[in-house]
Amino acid sequence: MNTTRNPVLRGSVLAALAWISAPALAVEAFTADYQATAMGMQGEGQVSITPQPNNRWQYHLSVKNNLVDLSQKTVFDEQKGWLRPLSGTDLSRLLVRKVAVNANFDWSSNQATWTGDVKPERAGPVELKTGDMDALLVNMAIVRDVAAGRPLTYRLLENGKAREMTYQIAGKENLTIGGKTRETTKVVRGDGKRETLVWVVPDMPVPARILQRQDGQDFIDLKLKAWR
Numbered sequence: 001m002n003t004t005r006n007p008v009l010r011g012s013v014l015a016a017l018a019w020i021s022a023p024a025l026a027v028e029a030f031t032a033d034y035q036a037t038a039m040g041m042q043g044e045g046q047v048s049i050t051p052q053p054n055n056r057w058q059y060h061l062s063v064k065n066n067l068v069d070l071s072q073k074t075v076f077d078e079q080k081g082w083l084r085p086l087s088g089t090d091l092s093r094l095l096v097r098k099v100a101v102n103a104n105f106d107w108s109s110n111q112a113t114w115t116g117d118v119k120p121e122r123a124g125p126v127e128l129k130t131g132d133m134d135a136l137l138v139n140m141a142i143v144r145d146v147a148a149g150r151p152l153t154y155r156l157l158e159n160g161k162a163r164e165m166t167y168q169i170a171g172k173e174n175l176t177i178g179g180k181t182r183e184t185t186k187v188v189r190g191d192g193k194r195e196t197l198v199w200v201v202p203d204m205p206v207p208a209r210i211l212q213r214q215d216g217q218d219f220i221d222l223k224l225k226a227w228r
Contacts (some may be wrong), residue, residue, distance in 0.1 A: 027057050027205075028049070029051060030047075030206060031046065031047070031048045031049075032046065032048070032224055032227040033045070033224075034063075034222040034223055035223045036064070037065075037218070038065055038067065038068040039065075041065045041066060041068075043063065043066070044063075044065075046060075047059070047060070048060045049140075056075055056076065057076055057077070058074070058075050059076065059137065060073045069092070069093040070091070072090050072135075073088060073089045074086075074087070075087045081144075084107070085134045088105075088136070089103075090102075099117045100116045100117055101114055101117055106128075111127065111128060112126045112157050118159075122159050123160055124160050126160065126161060132156075133154055133155070133156065133157070138156055138165070139198065139207055140205065140206065142207070147202045151166075152169070153165070153166045166189065167187040167188065167189040169185060170187060170197075172184065175199060175201075177225075178227075182201050183201075184199040184200055184201050184208050185199070185200045186198070193214060194213065195212070196210070196211070197209075197210070204227065207224070209222060209223050209224060210222045
């Protein structure tokens with residue numbers, strides 16, 4: 001979280017207190033169907049949160065059309081409101097190129113490692129720290145944190161490295177979801193070449209829309225159609 005000098009120090013303190021005191025939403029099973037556009041072609045997407053043995057959960061995101069077939073899964077548990085990743089799989093097909101990557105988050109040794117179609121320098125190990133998440137869990141945390149008024153700053157573990165990332169609230173926007181108009185909070189993050197936009201509805205555990213852009217062009221756009 002960013003810190004500042006007076007006169008806005010009070011705002012920073014309040015934000016910190018919100019982070020500490022705001023109750024975390026309980027993880028619940030959820031399935032969401034999305035209209036997906038990937039590489040300019042329409043298809044289908046789905047996000048599901050399902051219970052697993054030993055008080056664990058699985059977050060699964062899939063996107064598919066004639067050009068793209070993506071499947072990302074993360075098994076996680078919850079530690080005092082923190083969505084802690086335990087393992088992950090990332091399977092992707094873009095045109096004729098196929099990639100499979102597995103992630104292992106070993107909290108007994110505080111190390112993350114990656115296997116499969118990864119370069120040696122991206123295999124790890126990377127030191128794990130409290131609060132670390134992968135990309136899927138960041139999507140879930142954004143929904144929680146927008147509702148609770150928390151800072152949108154995360155330490156992301158991806159592709160054999162850890163990096164800090166901060167989203168900014170970009171105002172309100174109405175979206176049509178399931179035939180109804182809903183007010184959403186739009187949050188944005190960009191690093192020059194890549195930009196991610198997320199639209200959040202307070203009573204939904206997954207984003208109402210996720211848009212990823214690369215080099216100024218839309219790459220993947222997921223728009224929520226229905227949920228159960």
